[in-house]
Amino acid sequence: MEKVKSENLLGTLLCKWCDRVLGELDTERVMVYYMECSDRACTGAADKKGVETNEQAVANAL
DSSP states (O other): OOOOOOSSOOEEEEETTTOOEEEEEOOSSOEEEEEOOSOHHHHHHHHHHHHHHHHHHHHHHO
């Protein structure tokens, strides 16, 4: 079977913090990929989430 390139892009790249569409990909089925955008608020949220996760891990270990 020959792969046909469609005009519809079924893959979507979303920011995992603000849900902004970062791009689209040509995929064979509907797919959603999550990334971090370069927005300052999103990178700050990512840093804060990492700190919260580390603090929770330490609390669980004690």
